[in-house]
Amino acid sequence: MILDGIVVLDLTKVLAGPFCAMQLADFGAEVIKIENPHTGGDDARQIGPHVNGESAYFMSINRNKKSVTLNLKTAGGREIFKKMVARADVVLENYRFGVMEELGLGYEELSKINPRLIYASCSGFGHSGPYRSRPAYDVVIQAMGGIMSVTGEKGGSPTRVGVSIGDLAAGLYLAFGIILALLHREKAGHGQKVDVAMLDCQIALLENHIARHLVSGDVPEPIGNRHASLSPFGSFKTKDGYIVIAAGNNKLWSGLCHTLGVPELIEDPRFATNVQRVENYTELEPLLQKQLKVKTSTEWVETLTEAGIPCGPINTVPDIINDPQVKAREMIVDVESPAAGTVGLAGIPIKFSLSPGSVRKAAPVLGEDNTEVLKNFLGLSQQEIDELKINGTI
Numbered sequence: 001m002i003l004d005g006i007v008v009l010d011l012t013k014v015l016a017g018p019f020c021a022m023q024l025a026d027f028g029a030e031v032i033k034i035e036n037p038h039t040g041g042d043d044a045r046q047i048g049p050h051v052n053g054e055s056a057y058f059m060s061i062n063r064n065k066k067s068v069t070l071n072l073k074t075a076g077g078r079e080i081f082k083k084m085v086a087r088a089d090v091v092l093e094n095y096r097f098g099v100m101e102e103l104g105l106g107y108e109e110l111s112k113i114n115p116r117l118i119y120a121s122c123s124g125f126g127h128s129g130p131y132r133s134r135p136a137y138d139v140v141i142q143a144m145g146g147i148m149s150v151t152g153e154k155g156g157s158p159t160r161v162g163v164s165i166g167d168l169a170a171g172l173y174l175a176f177g178i179i180l181a182l183l184h185r186e187k188a189g190h191g192q193k194v195d196v197a198m199l200d201c202q203i204a205l206l207e208n209h210i211a212r213h214l215v216s217g218d219v220p221e222p223i224g225n226r227h228a229s230l231s232p233f234g235s236f237k238t239k240d241g242y243i244v245i246a247a248g249n250n251k252l253w254s255g256l257c258h259t260l261g262v263p264e265l266i267e268d269p270r271f272a273t274n275v276q277r278v279e280n281y282t283e284l285e286p287l288l289q290k291q292l293k294v295k296t297s298t299e300w301v302e303t304l305t306e307a308g309i310p311c312g313p314i315n316t317v318p319d320i321i322n323d324p325q326v327k328a329r330e331m332i333v334d335v336e337s338p339a340a341g342t343v344g345l346a347g348i349p350i351k352f353s354l355s356p357g358s359v360r361k362a363a364p365v366l367g368e369d370n371t372e373v374l375k376n377f378l379g380l381s382q383q384e385i386d387e388l389k390i391n392g393t394i
Contacts, residue, residue: 001028002355006182008090009034009081010065011072013042015138015164016122016198017094018061019171024090024178025064026348026357032373033062033364034081037069037394041366051340054365059343062363063335068374069367069394072103076393081105083378085113090178094122097132107193117191118181122174126197136198141166145202150209152222159222169201231277232256232288235314241297246310250274259307260291337362370394 124136
């Protein structure tokens with residue numbers, strides 16, 4: 001696989017960091033997840049629901065990894081970690097700013113041990129700026145990053161996106177940053193620090209909202225499932241539910257009108273251009289809804305798809321799992337966990353023709369790979385490993 005031979009020491013917990021590390025593990029990196037043996041490991045292990053004592057939440061973002069317990073608060077634990085750093089390619093951490101430095105394990109110290117090391121950090125606000133020492137969770141970042149201010153129904157309360165987009169976006173950006181740093185290392189011969197802030201990532205995802213505000217002075221607000229710059233583009237009620245329609249240009253608009261049986265709307269001066277359709281949406285919507293309510297969601301999706309109009313059902317999670325396209329793309333996979341049994345997970349979304357990723361093993365139980373890693377990676381004897389257990393280092 002593409003990342004075969006790359007060793008990642010993963011100190012992260014909960015979501016953003018583990019999600020990042022899983023992207024690397026899926027494509028062959030040897031990800032060694034390092035957890036504190038005296039705190040129960042990654043906090044995500046305590047998040048339900050649980051299957052035979054194992055967290056489904058944890059299993060969903062920690063596949064293809066090894067678990068080693070190591071107490072970095074002890075001198076012995078830090079010494080073992082430094083020995084691992086000497087042989088690693090990437091150190092990944094998501095502590096608050098300054099914690100790694102307090103442990104004597106910051107970038108400056110670790111880069112002396114291994115100049116080729118990529119030190120990747122994911123935190124709420126990054127390692128610079130006045131907020132750098134603040135703690136953060138996804139909902140805090142969604143609020144401060146502006147995404148909650150443009151999400152929800154018009155006139156409603158600020159709304160959190162239904163997935164942890166603050167964490168997930170940061171995890172994806174960090175994985176991208178690590179890959180870029182590895183490519184740079186191939187050219188320059190040395191590693192570097194990668195500093196990703198969750199807040200920065202939310203700003204980057206605000207899409208056209210920043211541009212629209214800076215150009216027009218308008219303050220973007222929630223408008224439900226509508227689009228601020230395209231129309232008709234959103235959800236519509238049918239006879240038995242809802243579908244989404246995205247007629248994003250004049251050709252699609254014309255096709256939609258013919259398919260719905262209202263060709264007269266094409267030449268209506270209120271709706272002749274996309275800009276006019278956006279401006280006059282309150283007049284346009286009921287005219288479309290009148291037509292859409294006469295058929296079911298399934299009927300309309302079939303009819304509109306046949307006419308080449310972008311549309312789709314609003315699927316639930318069970319719908320997704322049983323969708324033929326999702327199955328064809330192997331986006332739901334089963335993995336065997338020695339503790340939890342068969343576990344269903346989301347698949348790998350990046351498809352390569354020659355070097356695909358793979359789901360090779362379930363998320364590890366705490367400390368599952370202590371002996372293997374310490375023996376094979378560091379060359380410790382069984383007696384030395386036993387002593388580390390006795391003195392509370394692992």
